[in-house]
Amino acid sequence: MKLLVFAGSTRAQSHNRKLAREVAALATASGADVTHLELGDYDVPMYNADLEAQGTPADVMKLKQLFYEHPAWIICTPEYNASYPALLKNTLDWLSSPVKSDPVWKDDFRFSRGKVVGVLSASPGALGGLRSQSHLVPLLFNLHCWVSPKVFGLGRAHTAFDEQGKLAEEGNRARVQDVIDQVLWAASRLQAE
Ligand SMILES: Cc1cc2nc3c(=O)[nH]c(=O)nc-3n(C[C@H](O)[C@H](O)[C@H](O)COP(=O)(O)O)c2cc1C
Structure with missing residues (x-):
């Protein structure tokens, strides 16, 4: 199963980027063919329809593909003001905007339709950024994704990783593994249809 893992943060010491790296390692050990995406490697401007009218940016086209x-997919989202960050919204808005002149990419949800998505979050707070998930999940439904019912919010994320960047507590690792297992299970069944 081809699994895309990414975080909604580009911060150097980001807890969600650490979590995404841990997800990628655990999912690889579970047999998934993992692509670990860093959104910071792509040049995606703030969405603006006038800019788009001059041509969809090359990196947006790469991300669509x-x-x-x-x-x-598994997304590790920060929580900003009880929601998910602009980085995720901006990226997903660009990806869902149809390229009207392109016979393939004029289909707005081609990049997202039918995907099975696991949602994780990490925050220094006690709730682990769970409130960000309650906003991100409806967006994913709008993109015609199937969202895994199992979710996890990693609380006290600033103390949750050891010096190697691994989750220190077995309990947290097990909760992350539960989400990975459910995403891989559901995606393999939906693909078989
Ligand atoms: C503008 C802003 C709003 C934030 N709002 C929340 C919040 O509502 N809940 C929360 O748990 N943390 C909040 N935080 C703290 C973030 O969870 C924290 O900065 C976290 O480390 C960001 O994720 P990252 O480490 O992956 O970059 C906020 C941070 C910023 C910059």
Whole structure:
């Protein structure tokens, strides 16, 4: 199963980027064919329809194709003001905006339709950024994704990783593994249809 893993943060010491790296390692050990995406490697401006009218940015086109090629995704989102960050919204808005002149990419949800998505969050707070998930999940439904019912919010994230960047507590690792297992299970069944 081809699994795309990414975080909604580009911060150097980001807890969600650490979590995404841990997800990628655990999912690889579970047999998934993992692509670990860093959104900071792509040049995606703030969405503006006038800018788009001059041509969809090359990196947006690359991301559309990358997302399309992966039947399963796992997103690790920060929580900003009880929601998910602008980085995620901006990226997903660009990816869902149809390229009207392109016979393939004029289909707005081509990149996202039918994907199985696992949602994780990490925050220094006690709730682990769970409130960000309650906003991100409806957006994913709008993109015609299937969202894994199992979710996890990593609380006290600033103390949750050891010096190697691994989750220190077995309990947290097990909760992350539960989400990975459910995403891979559901994606393999939906693909078989
Ligand atoms: C503008 C802003 C709003 C925030 N709001 C929340 C919040 O509502 N809940 C929360 O748990 N943390 C909040 N935080 C703290 C973030 O969870 C924290 O900065 C976290 O480390 C960001 O994720 P990252 O480490 O992956 O970059 C906020 C941070 C910023 C910059």
